[in-house]
Each structure stands twice: as C-alpha cells, then as structure tokens.
Amino acid sequence: MDPSDYGPFANIVAIACALVATFSLLLLKMFGGVKRWTWLTSDSPPFLVTAGVRVLAVALMAVAYVTVNSSNYQWFAAAAVLSGVLGFLGVSRFNRLRKIHVVQVPQVAADGSPLLDKHDQPIQMNLVIGSERELLPDAAAALKEQRASRGGLSLRQFMSGYGAQRVNDPEALWDRGLLAEIANRLTTTLMYVLLLGVMTLFLAAFVVDVAK
Numbered sequence: 275m276d277p278s279d280y281g282p283f284a285n286i287v288a289i290a291c292a293l294v295a296t297f298s299l300l301l302l303k304m305f306g307g308v309k310r311w312t313w314l315t316s317d318s319p320p321f322l323v324t325a326g327v328r329v330l331a332v333a334l335m336a337v338a339y340v341t342v343n344s345s346n347y348q349w350f351a352a353a354a355v356l357s358g359v360l361g362f363l364g365v366s367r368f369n370r371l372r373k374i375h376v377v378q379v380p381q382v383a384a385d386g387s388p389l390l391d392k393h394d395q396p397i398q399m400n401l402v403i404g405s406e407r408e409l410l411p412d413a414a415a416a417l418k419e420q421r422a423s424r425g426g427l428s429l430r431q432f433m434s435g436y437g438a439q440r441v442n443d444p445e446a447l448w449d450r451g452l453l454a455e456i457a458n459r460l461t462t463t464l465m466y467v468l469l470l471g472v473m474t475l476f477l478a479a480f481v482v483d484v485a486k
Contacts, residue, residue, distance in 0.1 A: 327465050331472045338480055347484040354477035361470035368463045375456050377401055377430055379442045402457045403433070404448040413447040 342350050378398040381389045389397045406429055409417065416436060421427045437446040444453055 327469045327472065331469055331476075334473060335476050338477065342480050342484055344484055347481050350477055350484075351481045354474055354481060357470050357474040357477060361467060361474055364463060364467040364470055368460070368467055371456075371460055371463060374405070375402055375460065377403055377433075379430075379434065399442075401442065401444050402453055402460070403429075403444050404452050404456060408449075408452055409447055410449065 338350060378400055381397045381399045391397050406414075406417075413436065417427070417429070417432050420432060433444070433447060434441055437443040
C-alpha cells in the first residue's frame with residue numbers, strides 16, 4: 275500500500291521515524307526522555323518545557339510542508355544543517371549553565387541521617403543557585419568571615435551550614451527573583467534545544483522526501 279494513502283504527512287513521518295531509528299544509539303539513548311532533564315530547571319514540570327516547543331514545532335513544520343518543493347529544497351537542507359549546528363551550541367550552553375547553577379545536595383531525615391532510595395543509594399536533591407558575586411550582602415559577609423577562619427571553604431560547603439530556618443536553602447543566600455531568572459534561563463535553553471532537535475529531524479525528512 276502506498277504510504278500517501280494515509281495522508282500528506284505519511285511519507286515524512288515514515289522518513290522521520292527511520293532517521294530516529296538510525297540515530298537512536300547516538301541521540302535517543304544519549305539524551306533520554308524529557309523527564310530526565312527537566313529536574314535541571316528547578317522542578318519545572320515536563321509539560322512546561324515541551325508544550326511551547328510542540329506548538330511552535332507544529333507551526334514551523336506546517337509552513338515548511340506548504341513551502342518546500344523540488345526547486346527550493348536545498349534551502350531547507352541548509353536550514354536542517356544550521357538547525358543541527360545551533361542545536362549543538364544550545365546543548366553546550368545548557369550544559370555550561372547546568373554546571374554553574376545546578377548543585378546536588380543530599381536529602382536527610384529529621385535526625386540528620388541520609389535518605390536512601392530502593393537501591394540503598396543516597397537521595398540527592400537538585401538546587402538552582404546563583405554565583406558568588408550575586409550573594410546577598412549578609413550571606414557574602416558571612417562567607418568572607420567563614421573563609422577567614424576556616425580557609426578553603428567552597429560555596430557549596432558554606433550553603434550546607436547556612437540559613438536561619440534550614441540549611442541548603444538557596445533563598446537564604448540569593449534573591450528569589452534572581453533564582454527564578456536563572457531557572458527560567460535553564461528552562462528556555464532546554465526548550466530551545468528540544469525545538470532545534472525536532473526541527474533538524476523533520477527538515478531533514480522533508481528534504482529527503484522532496485529530493486528522492
């Protein structure tokens with residue numbers, strides 16, 4: 275049966291699925307599902323990251339479908355390559371932001387003992403933090419004092435013992451608005467990477483379908 279019997283997008287979807295299958299070991303197993311990454315964006319639910327990406331991606335794919343033809347598909351091929359390059363740069367930026375602004379701290383019980391998962395491994399909590407130069411004045415002064423007396427104290431070690439109500443509380447060290455801005459930057463970058471990944475895949479499928 276001709277794939278076109280299933281609708282105008284059948285060929286493109288088939289090609290896209292073939293591309294996904296071809297690169298599954300390199301792409302899908304490397305990045306995994308969205309839920310694997312959204313914890314990096316300060317507890318952002320997966321739908322918050324994917325909803326806007328899906329809407330925009332569908333709109334862009336529709337525009338591409340009614341625009342691409344045998345005389346201009348080379349431009350779409352170039353757009354697929356450019357999208358892939360920008361996606362690579364987006365992954366690099368996201369990873370850099372993750373290393374700077376996301377830290378793991380152990381979760382503990384009321385008695386201070388570490389909480390363990392079903393594999394008896396310590397449960398880690400991921401927190402979004404700011405930089406040392408962005409510390410609140412009181413926190414910056416306390417850090418300076420602690421370093422003068424103890425020496426070699428890292429920002430993460432300082433956070434684990436600082437806070438009026440509880441330790442490992444980023445809002446005790448940084449302004450809440452600043453933390454929200456950083457978390458939003460992480461979320462936006464992740465959305466950007468997902469969109470470029472989807473568009474690279476489908477632009478490549480469009481080009482293959484038109485050029486064959």
